[in-house]
Amino acid sequence: MAAAGQPSSETDLPKFDLQQYISNYRGRTVFRRLYLIASCSLALREEAAKLAVLEARKGSDVNNFKAAVALLASIPGYRDRDADGLLDQSWAVAQQKRNARETARLENELKGYKNNLIKESIRMGNEDLGNHYYKIGDLAHAAKAYARMRDYCTTPLHIASTAFRSIAINIEMKNWLGVHSQINKVRSLQMKQEELFRTQPKINAAMGLQHMCSGDYRDAAISFLSTDPGLGDSYNEFITSNDVAVYGGLCALASMSRAELQARVLENQGFRNFLELEPHIRRAISFFYASKYRQCLQILESYRADYLLDLYLQPHVNEIYKRVRTKAIVHGGNDKAAAPSHAFRDELIGLIQSGELDARIDLESNTLIAKTTEQRAEMQKTALETVDRFIQDAHLKLIRLNVLNAGLEVAVEKKRLQLLQLQQWPAGADETWADDASLSLNAGGLPLAAGAGRARGGR
Numbered sequence: 132m133a134a135a136g137q138p139s140s141e142t143d144l145p146k147f148d149l150q151q152y153i154s155n156y157r158g159r160t161v162f163r164r165l166y167l168i169a170s171c172s173l174a175l176r177e178e179a180a181k182l183a184v185l186e187a188r189k190g191s192d193v194n195n196f197k198a199a200v201a202l203l204a205s206i207p208g209y210r211d212r213d214a215d216g217l218l219d220q221s222w223a224v225a226q227q228k229r230n231a232r233e234t235a236r237l238e239n240e241l242k243g244y245k246n247n248l249i250k251e252s253i254r255m256g257n258e259d260l261g262n263h264y265y266k267i268g269d270l271a272h273a274a275k276a277y278a279r280m281r282d283y284c285t286t287p288l289h290i291a292s293t294a295f296r297s298i299a300i301n302i303e304m305k306n307w308l309g310v311h312s313q314i315n316k317v318r319s320l321q322m323k324q325e326e327l328f329r330t331q332p333k334i335n336a337a338m339g340l341q342h343m344c345s346g347d348y349r350d351a352a353i354s355f356l357s358t359d360p361g362l363g364d365s366y367n368e369f370i371t372s373n374d375v376a377v378y379g380g381l382c383a384l385a386s387m388s389r390a391e392l393q394a395r396v397l398e399n400q401g402f403r404n405f406l407e408l409e410p411h412i413r414r415a416i417s418f419f420y421a422s423k424y425r426q427c428l429q430i431l432e433s434y435r436a437d438y439l440l441d442l443y444l445q446p447h448v449n450e451i452y453k454r455v456r457t458k459a460i461v462h463g464g465n466d467k468a469a470a471p472s473h474a475f476r477d478e479l480i481g482l483i484q485s486g487e488l489d490a491r492i493d494l495e496s497n498t499l500i501a502k503t504t505e506q507r508a509e510m511q512k513t514a515l516e517t518v519d520r521f522i523q524d525a526h527l528k529l530i531r532l533n534v535l536n537a538g539l540e541v542a543v544e545k546k547r548l549q550l551l552q553l554q555q556w557p558a559g560a561d562e563t564w565a566d567d568a569s570l571s572l573n574a575g576g577l578p579l580a581a582g583a584g585r586a587r588g589g590r
Contacts, residue, residue: 143436144174153182158368159265159303160442162186162195168440169202175440177206184217191230192268193223230267237263254283261296274300287320291330298337302369310341332362336370343378344443348451349386355379356395360404370443376405378444380412384419384427385454389462392420424459431455 149168153161162183169179180203187196200218203209210218241256261276277296284290294313301309317334339354355375362372370378383396396402396416406413411430418427431452438448 145172145437145440146434147437149175149178149182155364155371155373156367159190159192160368162190162192162199163303164442166195166199166202167442167445169199171445172440177203177209180206181217188222191226191266193226193230194268196223196226233263234260234267250283250285254280254285254289257283258293258296265296265300270300270304287322288326291317291320291322291326295330295333299368302337302340305344307341307345310337314338314341328361329365332359333366335359336362336366336375339375339378339382340370340443343382343447346447346450348382348447348454352379352382352386353395355382356399356402358401358405360401372405373408374441374443376402376409376412377438377441379405380409380416381431381438381444381451381455384416384431385451385458389420389422392416419455419459422462424462428456428459 153165156164165179165183165186169176169183172179180199183199184196184203187199197220200220204218237256237260241253241260244252244256257276257280261273261280264270264273264276274297277293277300280293280296281290284293294317298310298313301307301313314334314337317330322330335354335358339351339358342348342351342354356379358375358379360372362375364371379402380396383392387395396406397413397420406416411434415427415430418424418430435448435452438444441448
């Protein structure tokens, strides 16, 4: 049950209140988040483990209960002060019997529905059986039951409901390709406007979660930024509106330019409603856009302990922070926020060696010296290049005018004419451009056509 790739225990106390934080969620994710916090946070270990045991007793998953009890029992000295009897295993024995009876009952009901050949009854029977398997933690059998539902769905809403149940299983199993596949099924459905309004926010949130957990932070940011504020608490069995703000903001910081942060995040009216729930994310993005990288990084570091206890964000915190810090260093140049320290001097050296950062490190004074370009010289160079292009274009136009005034006809060799005809005309080009191009070809010593130099009228 422990999270894969789980980092070493965190000693820093997070900023959130555990009970208030966990009350925002419902369903199986409540236990999963409590178990992760109990496994990773030394400060909240005992409180989270107790809550995990109590949460497991509310459900039907015996394996969750056993895992939580084992985690609570591993806390030094807790066995001696277990006044609440949380370590008692008798609940697990009784619940296993109840689960077996319920499984047998639902399977018998489904057999009866199949004998009656009523499609809606069969669909609902598979749904009830799949929900039961999901509650007791038998995800493999739950997935099979939901897959059988697909053959008996008669409306787009039924298909969407089945797909979202499959998405739930794939998210818990961390099968992100499966999540992506089911989301595409929902997107391809022709639903009524009100049904689409209810499902679209959940689709974007699930897609953002899938992209983020796959390491595709830019697409994750785009999906979260597209999520409608109407999401509310409709999907809090996996993700809340606060999570959308945090995930979307961090992924945007890690993958988008300053101009995109301004246009897609800070000026996004829909996402602004999410950012109001997590104002520190909005401040961090605003600081980054204003090139105040030190303040941005300080805000992110102050919330690192919280993010390392998040079920989905935890494996990506270090990579996201690294990307944000790299962008701050590259954009900051010789700004004091980008001054090297012993903590990430090797990172700076790697950026310089890879060519991402045009700078050098003065190890004696422990400073980062960025190579600055002379803006005046660059501007003058660009202006001179523009003048040269203008003179060349004007020269070609004057040649064309002189040819027309003299009544001459410029003929192009057959091969070069074919080449000219195959060339792709630029946007906005007309016959004048073709004539100028023809003259350009003749400028390389192309001969005039037979009789060229004589006036058309026999001059």
